[in-house]
Amino acid sequence: MNTGESWRKSSYSGAEGGECVEVAETSGAVLVRDSKRPVEARLSFGPEAWVGFMRMAAGR
Numbered sequence: 001m002n003t004g005e006s007w008r009k010s011s012y013s014g015a016e017g018g019e020c021v022e023v024a025e026t027s028g029a030v031l032v033r034d035s036k037r038p039v040e041a042r043l044s045f046g047p048e049a050w051v052g053f054m055r056m057a058a059g060r
Contacts, residue, residue: 009035 005024013020013035022038024031030050032043045053 005031007033007038 005026007022007024009022010020020035022033022035024033029044029046032045034040
């Protein structure tokens with residue numbers, strides 16, 4: 001299913017690409033999905049929540 005988003009995988013994704021998440025940015029949200037099940041559930045974060053998550057994940 002292609003809904004127009006441009007999805008990208010983490011640079012830490014394994015060579016076979018089966019164990020990672022994918023991220024897409026839209027005008028009002030950052031979308032996250034499981035690369036093994038791209039048509040199923042997605043998470044949607046507002047820009048401020050995404051920045052907060054990234055800071056926390058980076059340990060800052």
